Amino acid sequence: MNEGFSNLVTHIGDFLDKTQDGYAIFSMDDVLIGCNQAFADILYLNTELIIGQTFEQLYREIYKNQKGPIINTTDIDQWLIEANKKRRSRDFRIFEIDLKDGRWFLVSEQISDKGELLLHAKNITKQKVLEHNLHQHTSELSNLAATDELTQISNRRSFISQVSSEINRCERNKLPACFCLLDIDYFKKVNDEYGHITGDQVLVELAEVINSLLREYDPFGRIGGEEFGLFFPDTTIEQGQEICQRLCELIVATNFNSPAMPINITVSIGVVEYWQGATFEQLYSQADNALYEAKDAGRNQIAIHD
Numbered sequence: 001m002n003e004g005f006s007n008l009v010t011h012i013g014d015f016l017d018k019t020q021d022g023y024a025i026f027s028m029d030d031v032l033i034g035c036n037q038a039f040a041d042i043l044y045l046n047t048e049l050i051i052g053q054t055f056e057q058l059y060r061e062i063y064k065n066q067k068g069p070i071i072n073t074t075d076i077d078q079w080l081i082e083a084n085k086k087r088r089s090r091d092f093r094i095f096e097i098d099l100k101d102g103r104w105f106l107v108s109e110q111i112s113d114k115g116e117l118l119l120h121a122k123n124i125t126k127q128k129v130l131e132h133n134l135h136q137h138t139s140e141l142s143n144l145a146a147t148d149e150l151t152q153i154s155n156r157r158s159f160i161s162q163v164s165s166e167i168n169r170c171e172r173n174k175l176p177a178c179f180c181l182l183d184i185d186y187f188k189k190v191n192d193e194y195g196h197i198t199g200d201q202v203l204v205e206l207a208e209v210i211n212s213l214l215r216e217y218d219p220f221g222r223i224g225g226e227e228f229g230l231f232f233p234d235t236t237i238e239q240g241q242e243i244c245q246r247l248c249e250l251i252v253a254t255n256f257n258s259p260a261m262p263i264n265i266t267v268s269i270g271v272v273e274y275w276q277g278a279t280f281e282q283l284y285s286q287a288d289n290a291l292y293e294a295k296d297a298g299r300n301q302i303a304i305h306d
Contacts, residue, residue, distance in 0.1 A: 020123045022105065028115030030055045030087070042105060042121055044068040055087065056080055069097050088117065096124070104128040148222040150200055151207035156229075159221025163231045164280050166219060170233055177233045177274035178240030179283040181291045182210070182247075184226040185266045185299040194263065202256045202263055209254055213247055229284075237273040237304065244269045244302045252300070266300035273305075 016023055022039030026032055031054050040047040043058060044067035050058060062068045063076045073079040086093070087109070094108045105121040112118065146158035154162060163179070170177045184190075184206070191199040203226065210228065214220055219231040232240050248267060255262035270291030272283055286305040294303035 022119070022121035024119040024121075026055060026117040026119065030117070032058065033116075039119070039121065042068060042099065042103075056084075059083070067100055069099055097121075098128075151204050151222050153207050153211070154219065154221035156221060156223050159219055159223070159229050160280055162219035162221070163229070163283075166231055166233045167274070167278065167280065167283075170274060171276060174276070175234045176236045177231065178235050178237055179272050179274060179287050180230040180232070180240065180244060181223070181270045181284070181287040182228045182230065182244075182267050183269075183291055183295070185268055185295075187226040187265070190263060190265065194257070194261070198257055198261075198263070202265065205254075205256050206251070206265070206267075209251060210247060213243065213250065237271070240271055240273070241302060241304060244271060248300065248302065268294035268299050269302045270294055271302060271304050 016036040016038075019036070020038055022036065022042045024032060024035035024039045031052060032050055034051065035047065037047055040050060043050065043062055044065065045058070045061060053061075059069075059071070059080060060076060063071050063079075071079060088111060092108070092110050094106065096104060096106055098104050103123065103125045104127075106124045107119065107121045110118045110120075146154060146161075148155040166177065169175070184202075187199065187202075190202060203222075207220075207222070207228070210220060210230070214230070217233070219229075221229050223229045232243065235243070248269065251265065251267055254264075256265060257263040268291060270287045270289065270293065272286040272290060274283060290303040290305040293305075294301050297303065
């Protein structure tokens, strides 16, 4: 061995001792024939004890200790069968693993001409944390964009999107449905008499009252001002009218604002039955006409568009 090559081996050895990346070599028979301390740390096993063990023996030990790489299974035998199908299935393979201590590694496996498997595990924990934070931030922004800031229910844009999706589903499955527009009667008087802050509180509480009668999958949103939209999929016009009637009665019986200054309100509701081929715009227009009929008829009532 010449001096240059000897120095190279020494430098590589120093590097393997200091790096946080794990390196390991498995024989053609999948026996671990060499690794650095970082690889042993990933497995939470002692370096001296793991040399000479097979991949299967190593992972049975990991599964028993419940440390190191996360193994999502209740059947380690079946898990090993599936894992061995993937190992050595290609000359080069890359995948991610996460550890019970929260670390993440990008693992690459490369097979040599002699059938030996060289494994490299690169620590990508920082990248995964950044990725998670970015995903969470994006999700929060998406929720903000779809939520009415005051009432915390769907805003107009999100409501239209949800209803359009439900319309398509009703169209495909030939399901009945009802579209409703709800408006607070004489809400301007509430703002004029009690102030806009109190008026906002009434809107917030009204959204909570309406939500209490809805199913989880019923689209509900604030269209604007004191007007709210509701869509009842898989609901006949008779059932929709009954729901709206219960809603009107509940709102009349509710004291809004505070015990010291209770405010009672009523609502008018326009209802239209969904028909095959109807669009959101058509349903909205006809429900709006019905809403005006309810207003003209004296308010605190429901009008069905014929």
